[in-house]
Amino acid sequence: MIEFKGISKDFGDVRALEEVSLKIHEGEILGLVGPNGSGKSTLFKTMLGIIRPSGGSVLVNSEELTEKKWKDFKKKIGYMPERVSFYDNLTGEETLQLFAGVKGGSLSVIPEILKKVGLESASGRKVGGYSKGMRQRLNFAQALLSDPDILVLDEPTSGLDPVGTKEFYNILADVRMRKKLTVILSSHILAEIEDRIDRVAIMKLGKLTAVGSLEELYRGLNLPLKIYITVKDRNARLEDVLSSEGAKDIGYKDGYLTASIQKEDKIKILGAIMQMKESFTDISLREPNLEEVFFGIH
Amino acid sequence: MVFTDAMKAIAKKELSDKLKSRWVLVIAAGFAVFTIVISYFGGATSGVTGFRSMEATIASLTSLVTYFIPILALTLGGGIIADERDKGTLDIYLASPITVAELISGKFLGLAIALTISTLSGLGIPGVLLLINLGMESFLSYLLFILNSLILGVIFLSVSFVISVLFIERARVIAFTVFLWLFFAILYDLGLIGLLVVTKGAVNNDIFSALLILNPVDVYRILNFLSIGELKVFLGLVSVELPGYMRASILWGISALWIVLPLTASYRLFKRRYLV
Numbered sequence: 001m002i003e004f005k006g007i008s009k010d011f012g013d014v015r016a017l018e019e020v021s022l023k024i025h026e027g028e029i030l031g032l033v034g035p036n037g038s039g040k041s042t043l044f045k046t047m048l049g050i051i052r053p054s055g056g057s058v059l060v061n062s063e064e065l066t067e068k069k070w071k072d073f074k075k076k077i078g079y080m081p082e083r084v085s086f087y088d089n090l091t092g093e094e095t096l097q098l099f100a101g102v103k104g105g106s107l108s109v110i111p112e113i114l115k116k117v118g119l120e121s122a123s124g125r126k127v128g129g130y131s132k133g134m135r136q137r138l139n140f141a142q143a144l145l146s147d148p149d150i151l152v153l154d155e156p157t158s159g160l161d162p163v164g165t166k167e168f169y170n171i172l173a174d175v176r177m178r179k180k181l182t183v184i185l186s187s188h189i190l191a192e193i194e195d196r197i198d199r200v201a202i203m204k205l206g207k208l209t210a211v212g213s214l215e216e217l218y219r220g221l222n223l224p225l226k227i228y229i230t231v232k233d234r235n236a237r238l239e240d241v242l243s244s245e246g247a248k249d250i251g252y253k254d255g256y257l258t259a260s261i262q263k264e265d266k267i268k269i270l271g272a273i274m275q276m277k278e279s280f281t282d283i284s285l286r287e288p289n290l291e292e293v294f295f296g297i298h
Numbered sequence: 299m300v301f302t303d304a305m306k307a308i309a310k311k312e313l314s315d316k317l318k319s320r321w322v323l324v325i326a327a328g329f330a331v332f333t334i335v336i337s338y339f340g341g342a343t344s345g346v347t348g349f350r351s352m353e354a355t356i357a358s359l360t361s362l363v364t365y366f367i368p369i370l371a372l373t374l375g376g377g378i379i380a381d382e383r384d385k386g387t388l389d390i391y392l393a394s395p396i397t398v399a400e401l402i403s404g405k406f407l408g409l410a411i412a413l414t415i416s417t418l419s420g421l422g423i424p425g426v427l428l429l430i431n432l433g434m435e436s437f438l439s440y441l442l443f444i445l446n447s448l449i450l451g452v453i454f455l456s457v458s459f460v461i462s463v464l465f466i467e468r469a470r471v472i473a474f475t476v477f478l479w480l481f482f483a484i485l486y487d488l489g490l491i492g493l494l495v496v497t498k499g500a501v502n503n504d505i506f507s508a509l510l511i512l513n514p515v516d517v518y519r520i521l522n523f524l525s526i527g528e529l530k531v532f533l534g535l536v537s538v539e540l541p542g543y544m545r546a547s548i549l550w551g552i553s554a555l556w557i558v559l560p561l562t563a564s565y566r567l568f569k570r571r572y573l574v
Binding site: 011045049071072074075085087089094097098099100101102103104142152 | 303306307314385
């Protein structure tokens with residue numbers, strides 16, 4: 001387990017991190033979200049030993065990371081920075097050979113990793129001719145070189161199109177199927193990560209404002225569920241029933257009647273509208289998504 | 299320091315980069331052409347062409363090298379850290395289980411080898427021509443000249459690493475590189491001449507000599523002057539009476555300091571700048 005204990009970081013007069021305490025459990029995927037400048041990358045870098053905290057400490061399995069222990073800890077981490085263009089005149093394979101040498105990894109794993117990230121056929125081509133998506137895959141490949149236990153992914157799909165994004169997460173899922181890695185990933189595309197993370201940590205202005213599973217967070221925030229009722233025509237009576245049972249934000253668009261309801265009112269409201277089942281053809285309920293949780297907190 | 303696998307990987311990358319981009323080949327060819335032209339036509343102003351004495355050739359080549367090698371070495375290493383930062387690869391290095399010393403030493407070593415290969419080929423291949431035409435007798439002076447030229451290159455490569463760590467923006471890297479080159483290759487000696495003019499030559503010889511050896515370009519000139527002896531007149535400013543302590547061993551020691559100190563400074567500055 002990795003633990004940030006009261007981490008603060010000042011850059012001159014600017015406080016980039018303020019008393020951040022966070023535990024990352026072994027084998028989980030933690031999403032770190034927050035607007036630009038919220039301190040996500042700074043927090044990553046304190047864990048990687050690139051930035052020294054002004055206060056607090058980083059613990060791994062309850063042991064504080066000291067200068068001496070950092071080198072060993074780094075051997076267990078695969079880090080994928082946000083934007084890496086690599087060296088145009090090296091091939092994909094040569095790039096991985098360089099970083100394998102730097103990280104003390106074995107060269108024999110390179111063909112397997114290239115295959116894993118789908119760059120097998122392009123491994124002999126110069127990186128200068130790679131697309132953005134291919135460079136991101138190469139970036140991911142270098143993070144996997146030392147057979148890490150922990151993956152730190154800083155905006156891993158930044159700049160990728162939807163196909164590239166999907167491919168990336170498929171590769172990550174495939175890698176995690178073979179080895180139960182701890183993954184910490186940051187993203188500002190909330191919809192993209194919400195189904196892929198176990199817990200989320202939300203940051204704002206250098207502070208950790210919330211941590212937990214999506215369900216824990218929306219329950220804590222008392223966020224409403226969204227109800228969608230497919231109707232043939234706009235029905236004032238149905239709207240009145242919803243309103244009288246405590247539903248909020250009632251609206252109609254494109255054959256759907258929508259409303260926000262509290263979780264504890266769910267059964268009561270469903271029971272009431274089922275009395276009018278001739279008025280609609282379908283009902284669906286949606287729990288709050290990460291975006292709603294994020295904006296509920298901010 | 300032990301030559302680690304990480305240093306080897308980084309050095310190999312830097313070297314292969316310069317070999318692949320044909321930097322080494324172009325510089326070596328350029329040097330070779332200049333060396334042959336200067337060796338053959340160096341006496342043309344006095345109506346003589348052809349290979350003259352080795353001493354005269356070294357004196358002419360010393361002037362060439364004092365301008366070319368510093369700027370080459372400064373541009374070679376000046377943007378090395380800024381490049382890594384721009385490419386985003388610096389964070390990968392910093393997050394890897396290597397020390398800053400391994401990173402800087404690896405890069406320095408790779409570039410130093412590239413510079414050595416190009417200088418050695420550029421000056422060495424024409425050296426064979428000189429050997430054939432001028433004989434073995436004074437060839438040792440030429441070998442010493444090559445050695446001193448290699449050392450001069452490594453000194454300025456070391457200085458370039460300080461620039462590389464100090465400046466992030468490429469424009470500043472270029473501006474400071476040009477300034478340092480102008481300072482060491484031209485302005486410093488102009489300043490010394492100015493000092494002599496202003497004081498009407500009343501500067502103590504020991505102080506003047508000490509000021510000379512603060513500039514690695516002058517150290518290089520003196521080293522070559524010591525190897526060619528009586529033709530010191532070709533070397534201009536350093537053609538003054540040198541104190542007895544200015545032996546080659548002392549000057550090589552000073553050169554070694556000029557390599558070690560900037561490199562150590564770049565290591566310390568790097569830690570202060572990038573590991574905050």
